[in-house]
Amino acid sequence: DGGITQSPKYLFRKEGQNVTLSCEQNLNHDAMYWYRQDPGQGLRLIYYSQIVNDFQKGDIAEGYSVSREKKESFPLTVTSAQKNPTAFYLCASSIQQTDQETQYFGPGTRLLVL
Amino acid sequence: GQQLNQSPQSMFIQEGEDVSMNCTSSSIFNTWLWYKQDPGEGPVLLIALYKAGELTSNGRLTAQFGITRKDSFLNISASIPSDVGIYFCAGRRGNTPLVFGKGTRLSVIA
Numbered sequence: 001d002g003g004i005t006q007s008p009k010y011l012f013r014k015e016g017q018n019v020t021l022s023c024e025q026n027l028n029h030d031a032m033y034w035y036r037q038d039p040g041q042g043l044r045l046i047y048y049s050q051i052v053n054d055f056q057k058g059d060i061a062e063g064y065s066v067s068r069e070k071k072e073s074f075p076l077t078v079t080s081a082q083k084n085p086t087a088f089y090l091c092a093s094s095i096q097q098t099d100q101e102t103q104y105f106g107p108g109t110r111l112l113v114l
Numbered sequence: 115g116q117q118l119n120q121s122p123q124s125m126f127i128q129e130g131e132d133v134s135m136n137c138t139s140s141s142i143f144n145t146w147l148w149y150k151q152d153p154g155e156g157p158v159l160l161i162a163l164y165k166a167g168e169l170t171s172n173g174r175l176t177a178q179f180g181i182t183r184k185d186s187f188l189n190i191s192a193s194i195p196s197d198v199g200i201y202f203c204a205g206r207r208g209n210t211p212l213v214f215g216k217g218t219r220l221s222v223i224a
Contacts, residue, residue, distance in 0.1 A: 004156075006156075033211065040216065041216065042120075042202065042214045042215060042216035042217055043157075043202070043214040045211050045212075048211055058211065088154075090156055090157070092156075100145070100164055102147060102159055102162045103147070103159075103204075103212055104159060105149075105156035105157045105158070106156050107155055107156045108154070108155065108156045110154070
């Protein structure tokens, strides 16, 4: 089956810990994205990558880091510098980042800080 | 970052009624996308629009790309209980990331 997988579905983090969220796609898409969703806030872009070994900051990159070593993988690390990390995190991908390309989402990971 | 103005924020309707929601932007977009999100899940693409004036249907859903390229509309006809969820619009111009609306939360009363 082709698609985007995110793991785990739920993740718990202690104060001061870094935690990494996984995102994998087998759609052969070049572009990948990470969004944060809070109630009533819609989707806010954290980081995006248009090609392997390259990525750009989105609107709310502070306290997060990413890597893009492989085309199919775009992990997101929530660092201890992120003061309010509890949220629903969504990964997405598209063939390329152009006008005509649609974007598809994974099932999401809910992060809770204990 | 820029966000789209999506309205209404929420709607409560009777089963069988038609629904209409819209998004507006101060910028011109070349692409409009409409998504639906169920609780605890990722958004699912409903309709993609690429041309000003374009009207596209997907079953009971119809979306339009505004002539000014600054707005888009989504209509749902004869709503059913499984239409419940949050509907998001998203727009893009050129080689830039999508910009999202804050969503319209739809509740259907049987």
